[in-house]
Amino acid sequence: MHSGGVLNILGKLLLLVSIFLLTPIPFSIYYDDGLTETFLHCAAIGGVAGGLLILLFRPIKELNLRDGFAVVVACWLGTALLGTLPYLLSGQVPSFIDALFESMSGFTTTGSTILTDIEALAPSLLYWRAATQWLGGMGIIVLSLAILPLLGVGGMQLFQAEMTGPTNDRLTPRIQDTARILWNVYLWLTVLLIVLLMVGGLNFFDAITHAFSTISTAGFSPYNASIAHFNSFYIEMVIIVFMFIGGINFAMHHHVLRGKLFTYWQSEEFRLYLGLSIGAIALITALNLHAAAYETIGAALRIASFQVVAILTTTGFTVTDFTLWPSASQLLLVGLMLIGAMAGSTSGSIKTVRFLLFFKHVRLQLRSLIHPQTVGVIKLDGTMVPREVMTAVLGFFALYFMIFLVATLVVTALGVDMITGTTAVIATLNNIGPGLHLVGPTHGFADLPDLAKLVLSFCMLAGRLELYTLIVLLTPGFWKTARRPQWRFIKP
Amino acid sequence: MHSGGVLNILGKLLLLVSIFLLTPIPFSIYYDDGLTETFLHCAAIGGVAGGLLILLFRPIKELNLRDGFAVVVACWLGTALLGTLPYLLSGQVPSFIDALFESMSGFTTTGSTILTDIEALAPSLLYWRAATQWLGGMGIIVLSLAILPLLGVGGMQLFQAEMTGPTNDRLTPRIQDTARILWNVYLWLTVLLIVLLMVGGLNFFDAITHAFSTISTAGFSPYNASIAHFNSFYIEMVIIVFMFIGGINFAMHHHVLRGKLFTYWQSEEFRLYLGLSIGAIALITALNLHAAAYETIGAALRIASFQVVAILTTTGFTVTDFTLWPSASQLLLVGLMLIGAMAGSTSGSIKTVRFLLFFKHVRLQLRSLIHPQTVGVIKLDGTMVPREVMTAVLGFFALYFMIFLVATLVVTALGVDMITGTTAVIATLNNIGPGLHLVGPTHGFADLPDLAKLVLSFCMLAGRLELYTLIVLLTPGFWKTARRPQWRFIKP
Numbered sequence: 001m002h003s004g005g006v007l008n009i010l011g012k013l014l015l016l017v018s019i020f021l022l023t024p025i026p027f028s029i030y031y032d033d034g035l036t037e038t039f040l041h042c043a044a045i046g047g048v049a050g051g052l053l054i055l056l057f058r059p060i061k062e063l064n065l066r067d068g069f070a071v072v073v074a075c076w077l078g079t080a081l082l083g084t085l086p087y088l089l090s091g092q093v094p095s096f097i098d099a100l101f102e103s104m105s106g107f108t109t110t111g112s113t114i115l116t117d118i119e120a121l122a123p124s125l126l127y128w129r130a131a132t133q134w135l136g137g138m139g140i141i142v143l144s145l146a147i148l149p150l151l152g153v154g155g156m157q158l159f160q161a162e163m164t165g166p167t168n169d170r171l172t173p174r175i176q177d178t179a180r181i182l183w184n185v186y187l188w189l190t191v192l193l194i195v196l197l198m199v200g201g202l203n204f205f206d207a208i209t210h211a212f213s214t215i216s217t218a219g220f221s222p223y224n225a226s227i228a229h230f231n232s233f234y235i236e237m238v239i240i241v242f243m244f245i246g247g248i249n250f251a252m253h254h255h256v257l258r259g260k261l262f263t264y265w266q267s268e269e270f271r272l273y274l275g276l277s278i279g280a281i282a283l284i285t286a287l288n289l290h291a292a293a294y295e296t297i298g299a300a301l302r303i304a305s306f307q308v309v310a311i312l313t314t315t316g317f318t319v320t321d322f323t324l325w326p327s328a329s330q331l332l333l334v335g336l337m338l339i340g341a342m343a344g345s346t347s348g349s350i351k352t353v354r355f356l357l358f359f360k361h362v363r364l365q366l367r368s369l370i371h372p373q374t375v376g377v378i379k380l381d382g383t384m385v386p387r388e389v390m391t392a393v394l395g396f397f398a399l400y401f402m403i404f405l406v407a408t409l410v411v412t413a414l415g416v417d418m419i420t421g422t423t424a425v426i427a428t429l430n431n432i433g434p435g436l437h438l439v440g441p442t443h444g445f446a447d448l449p450d451l452a453k454l455v456l457s458f459c460m461l462a463g464r465l466e467l468y469t470l471i472v473l474l475t476p477g478f479w480k481t482a483r484r485p486q487w488r489f490i491k492p
Numbered sequence: 493m494h495s496g497g498v499l500n501i502l503g504k505l506l507l508l509v510s511i512f513l514l515t516p517i518p519f520s521i522y523y524d525d526g527l528t529e530t531f532l533h534c535a536a537i538g539g540v541a542g543g544l545l546i547l548l549f550r551p552i553k554e555l556n557l558r559d560g561f562a563v564v565v566a567c568w569l570g571t572a573l574l575g576t577l578p579y580l581l582s583g584q585v586p587s588f589i590d591a592l593f594e595s596m597s598g599f600t601t602t603g604s605t606i607l608t609d610i611e612a613l614a615p616s617l618l619y620w621r622a623a624t625q626w627l628g629g630m631g632i633i634v635l636s637l638a639i640l641p642l643l644g645v646g647g648m649q650l651f652q653a654e655m656t657g658p659t660n661d662r663l664t665p666r667i668q669d670t671a672r673i674l675w676n677v678y679l680w681l682t683v684l685l686i687v688l689l690m691v692g693g694l695n696f697f698d699a700i701t702h703a704f705s706t707i708s709t710a711g712f713s714p715y716n717a718s719i720a721h722f723n724s725f726y727i728e729m730v731i732i733v734f735m736f737i738g739g740i741n742f743a744m745h746h747h748v749l750r751g752k753l754f755t756y757w758q759s760e761e762f763r764l765y766l767g768l769s770i771g772a773i774a775l776i777t778a779l780n781l782h783a784a785a786y787e788t789i790g791a792a793l794r795i796a797s798f799q800v801v802a803i804l805t806t807t808g809f810t811v812t813d814f815t816l817w818p819s820a821s822q823l824l825l826v827g828l829m830l831i832g833a834m835a836g837s838t839s840g841s842i843k844t845v846r847f848l849l850f851f852k853h854v855r856l857q858l859r860s861l862i863h864p865q866t867v868g869v870i871k872l873d874g875t876m877v878p879r880e881v882m883t884a885v886l887g888f889f890a891l892y893f894m895i896f897l898v899a900t901l902v903v904t905a906l907g908v909d910m911i912t913g914t915t916a917v918i919a920t921l922n923n924i925g926p927g928l929h930l931v932g933p934t935h936g937f938a939d940l941p942d943l944a945k946l947v948l949s950f951c952m953l954a955g956r957l958e959l960y961t962l963i964v965l966l967t968p969g970f971w972k973t974a975r976r977p978q979w980r981f982i983k984p
Contacts, residue, residue, distance in 0.1 A: 066862060152864060287905060327913065328905035335897055358890045365887040369964050370558060372644060387879075394886040395857040397893075398850045405827055413779060413820035418911065418928075421819065436910075472861050 001479075005060025006070045010078050011053025017079050018046030020135060021086070021128075027205065028124035035090050035124045042085040049082070066478065068151050072143060072469050076461060079135070080104045086128050092121055097450045104457045106132025108464035109140065109346055111219025111316040111433030112424075114446045114453065118224050123205060126222040130209035134190070137216025137346040138183060140464065141250045145344045146178040153468045155354065155393035156343065158380065185253045190215050193242050200234045214239050217246040217346045219316030219433040226318045226441070227306070236302065236319065240309050247273065247313035247341025268381050269342050269353040273312075276352065280308045280336055284329045291326040312336045314348040316433020318441035330436060337426050348431025348463055350400060357385065357393050399467045404429060407459050414449045424448065429459040493971075497552025498562045502570050503545025509571050510538030512627060513578070513620075519697065520616035527582050527616045534577040541574070558970065560643050564635060564961050568953060571627070572596045578620050584613055589942045596949045598624025600956035601632060601838055603711025603808040603925030604916075606938045606945065610716050615697060618714040622701035626682070629708025629838040630675060632956065633742045637836045638670040645960045647846065647885035648835065650872070677745045682707050685734050692726045706731050709738040709838045711808030711925040718810045718933070719798070728794070728811065732801050739765065739805035739833025760873050761834050761845040765804075768844065772800045772828055776821045783818040804828045806840040808925020810933035822928060829918050840923025840955055842892060849877065849885045891959045896921060899951050906941045916940065921951040 021043035028036045063071065083103035087093035093102060098114045105112045106129055115121065121129070148156035190211050197207035206222070213220050223229035227239060245253070248270065255263040264270045284304040285297070294300035303320050310317045311333050322333060340349020357378065364376040378385045404425055412421035416438070423435030424445065434441045438448075445453065462470045472478055513535035520528045555563065575595035579585035585594060590606045597604045598621055607613065613621070640648035682703050689699035698714070705712050715721035719731060737745070740762065747755040756762045776796040777789070786792035795812050802809040803825050814825060832841020849870065856868040870877045896917055904913035908930070915927030916937065926933045930940075937945065954962045964970055 065864065069861070152861065326905075327908065327910045328901060331901055331904050331910060331913070335901070359894075361883075361887055362890050362894065365884060365891075366960065366964050366967050367969060369561070369644065369960060370967075370970055372557065391853075391882075391886075392857060394883075394890070395853055397889065398854050398886070399857075401889075402851075402854065409820055409823055409827070412823050413818075416819065418819045418823060421823070468858065468861060472858050475858050475862075477859060478862055 001066040001070055002060045002063070003070070004057035005063065006067055006074055007053050008057040008059045009071050010074045011050045011055075011057070013075050014046050014050030014053065014078060014082055016050075017082055017135065018043045018050060020131060021046055021082075023131060024086070024124040024128045027127045028122070031123040031205075033122035033124050035086070035122050038086060038090045039124065039128075041089055042082075045085060046082045065151060068147065069469055069472055069478070072147060072151075072465060073461075073473055076107060076139070076465065079139075080107045080461075083107055083128075083132050086125055090122065090125055092125055095450075097453050098446075101445065101453045101457050102129065103132060104460050105428075105433075106130075106218065106220065107136040107139070108431055108460040109133050109136045109216045109218035109314075109348065110428055110431040110460045110464075111213070112428055112439070112456070112460070113220065113433075113444045116444055116446045118222060121222075123222075127205065127209060129220055130212040130222070133216045133218035133220055134212035136464075137218065137246075138186060140216075140346050141182045141186060141344070142175065142179045143465070145182060145249075145251055146175045148466060148469070150175075151469065152392070154396040154466045155357070155389045156466065157392075158343070158353070158385070158389055181254055182250050185250055185257065186215065189242070189245065189253070193238070196238050196242075197235065200232060200238060202230070202235070210239070211242075213317070214242045214315065215246045215346065217243060217313045217315040217341070217348075218431075219310070219314075221317065228319045233302070236306050239317065240306055243309050243313045243315045243317070244277070246315070247309075247345045247347045249342045249344035250346075251344055266381065267342075269356055272356050273342050273352045276336070276339065277308060277312055280312065280332060281305050284308060284325075284332055287326055287329045287332070291329075293325055293329075307333065308336065311432065312339065312347075313341045313345075314430055314432045316427070318434060321441050323436050323440040323442075334423065334426065334436070337423075337430050337432050340430060350396070350430070353380070354393050354396060356380070357390065358397070361390065361394065396467065399471060400429075403459070403462055403467060403471075407455055410455050411448075411452045414452050416448060416452060424452070424456060425459055428456040429463040431460060431463050493558040493562055494552045494555070495562070496549035497555065498559055498566055499545050500549040500551045501563050502566045503542045503547075503549070505567050506538050506542030506545065506570055506574055508542075509574055509627065510535045510542060512623060513538055513574075515623060516578070516616040516620045519619045520614070523615040523697075525614035525616050527578070527614050530578060530581045531616065531620075533581055534574075537577060538574045557643060560639065561961055561964055561970070564639060564643075564957060565953075565965055568599060568631070568957065571631075572599045572953075575599055575620075575624050578617055582614065582617055584617055587942075589945050590938075593937065593945045593949050594621065595624060596952050597920075597925075598622075598710065598712065599628040599631070600923055600952040601625050601628045601708045601710035601806075601840065602920055602923040602952045602956075603705070604920055604931070604948070604952070605712065605925075605936045608936055608938045610714060613714075615714075619697065619701060621712055622704040622714070625708045625710035625712055626704035628956075629710065629738075630678060632708075632838050633674045633678060633836070634667065634671045635957070637674060637741075637743055638667045640958060640961070642667075643961065644884070646888040646958045647849070647881045648958065649884075650835075650845070650877070650881055673746055674742050677742055677749065678707065681734070681737065681745070685730070688730050688734075689727065692724060692730060694722070694727070702731070703734075705809070706734045706807065707738045707838065709735055709805045709807040709833070709840075710923075711802070711806075713809065720811045725794070728798050731809065732798055735801050735805045735807045735809070736769070738807070739801075739837045739839045741834045741836035742838075743836055758873065759834075761848055764848050765834050765844045768828070768831065769800060769804055772804065772824060773797050776800060776817075776824055779818055779821045779824070783821075785817055785821075799825065800828065803924065804831065804839075805833045805837075806922055806924045808919070810926060813933050815928050815932040815934075826915065826918065826928070829922050829924050832922060842888070842922070845872070846885050846888060848872070849882065850889070853882065853886065888959065891963060892921075895951070895954055895959060895963075899947055902947050903940075903944045906944050908940060908944060913944075916944070916948060917951055920948040921955040923952060923955050 024039050025036050080103045084099035087099035093099045101114050193211040194207045209222050252263045281304050285300045288294055288300050306319045307322055339355055340351050341347035343351045343353045360378045407425045408422050419436050420438040424439045427435035439445055516531050517528050572595045576591035579591035585591045593606050685703040686699045701714050744755045773796050777792045780786055780792050798811045831847055832843050833839035835843040835845045852870045899917045900914050911928050912930040916931045919927035931937055
């Protein structure tokens, strides 16, 4: 591994994030919350750290596989650490572990919070909290559509965006081109959402923070009551639509914007994503009406639609305390948490396409039991899925299951009850936000033991990086032939 | 499919079970519980039903794949139905759904019960209840070591017993030879266990019923307090050892009895099974001592050893109400429930070997991320595992997950709370017995809604038949070319 090259890239990213650390300042000045200086300090620290890394370590022209994994993990971990500074230096979140949890939750677009009274925070800090999600969302799109396909993680090679054509076969420029295209889509969707929210009567602060949370399917809200704060049908509808958009492969948005209007419908994954949403909404509406949780079909449908899309896209916004729903509705939500939206979107979790391939695998297995002589193939959108992709997809479930089991064991061993512990792990590992019981919509993660918060922060990162990217760094084989960093001024 | 041939085999099995329906009569006479006539009636009904099937449908010389699946499902379903008769005709379990649940629980060696006061039942009926488990255990050994490997279900082709040598390549005689060898081992282990239990002071009735429950890793006890009834260290130790033996591949017992003493240790699956048992005992002992659930290490170790082996082997005997343990210990038990003991044993669940292959798969995946050019192979006991076996094993997890999710959704939709619903499905789908909360050791399944009991009965059967065997019958493809039954006296 070229540790020096990795650290050089990290330095560049820290420099970029430091520039973003200046954006809360206008809000701080406007709301006069006294954090202007704090954000200047944070930006300065980040800038110096980033600058030092760039100065000390020489860049690498071509990264190899190991470097790729190391870059991804180092960048996410580094920005999450830098992101803790505003919480710590403002004194508003004094505990380092809490600040790390909140920052990691933002950059991984999870949306779980350790805050008990969110509205007590300074506006500029709330803006920063929202901005971490938006930056995280940017990172995820590039990660899932440009980097992971090259690294071959968890079957992600299926989702190679191929937007820049096959002529350009060098790794770095290709990632840059793809990133530029995707970020354009992401940026304009955000701007459109801000406008639509302001049309609904939100002020600029509310509009930008919620737009950041929605398009990145992350779920932080500056209000304790989340989206229920606005109690507006229009706002809910706009947010439902944009959460759903955030849950679609961003490469498809690009194609649709280029005029290929049927791109969505041609995708089996999209059809399953849409079908799952509609099916779950219908089922939960029926279950809730049956249990007399709501008086009218309209009310039940509105709440179910919002909550299903919010959970399936792993946004985690809430308009109701769904822990008061009947058990089956709650369990259905947990089921949706495990699925998640499309690969290549900002959503977390296992992803719809992996479940689709899973179903196809079972169907093929059942068929081959009756006709053992026929060799079946699995197709996605008419193209054969290579065997190694299937193995990687199935292996993803295996690793998911193991991490889930170990994390839940550790969290419950710390004295957390079973439903809280299990759903806290699901909520973080799948980058959703709220869980059930003590980590349900009306509670935060504040009361959990510190060690549990660390384990859950690890889960957020593992989930965000599609498990393998992080876990591979924990295997001894990864480090066997790692080289010592090359210093810029000392020739080896 | 040769429906006639399948029904002919079912007839023979019903005839055999009818003979076993006579064995409770000596107990009925000895304890004078008034059920002698009932059992005579049951045996007569079973005998007539079996005889009619044999008379009406002609036997088939060679069964094909479809026939194999149909025979297995028809036999388990048919015997479970026949097994309800003593409960119903004695009037002691008047509800058909309850009787079906109890009978299915016995024949699938699950051990979940709908009885609230077990000791209120007549002794001969309690004997029958125990005997269903023993017969079920017999069926399972042959199923997993002689039939499923030929059907190629869920990777079971790995466990082809190969005890009769390669010369005999016709299907039916081979199954018969294998069955004879395995049943000998099973029978003598049972006899040995009865003797050891009687040495410990149990009367013949207690000894035979508990021996039946133990060696088949099923878990019914004629006492409400289960094994805690005896409060005997010796009895607990004997039962721990024989539950553990019941959880070992019976083909290995055969080899060890033939003098190949290192057979156990040479098996990676056995080493993992042993390691898991010891590890879980140590961990639960530590967790329980930490939570001050027990006063001395000795007491904590004794209880943990019994409960871990009882759950891992899917027996489900209890010596304590483990729902009072700390959350982490309970969750660890749930984890063990999902694993189960060795393939080819009488235990249920996913089986140790599938987890072993699962781990190996993840390790290979992680290695191939760093070295994408090397083609790795997965080995078990030094032999390469074929790709189709790996696919089948991974597919097993997929199907397990789907059935688990659907069943849990249905059960909770009927108004059952989440922990009860989830663990009730795990307890039945994995053929264990007790779950947590309302289906914990101090409760039965009595209070669940009727429809939930039916779903859970289905889960027991699905779990017992390694999922695919049952589910394949529910696919339309299975029935496409099915032929109408050939009547013995009407030439087609």
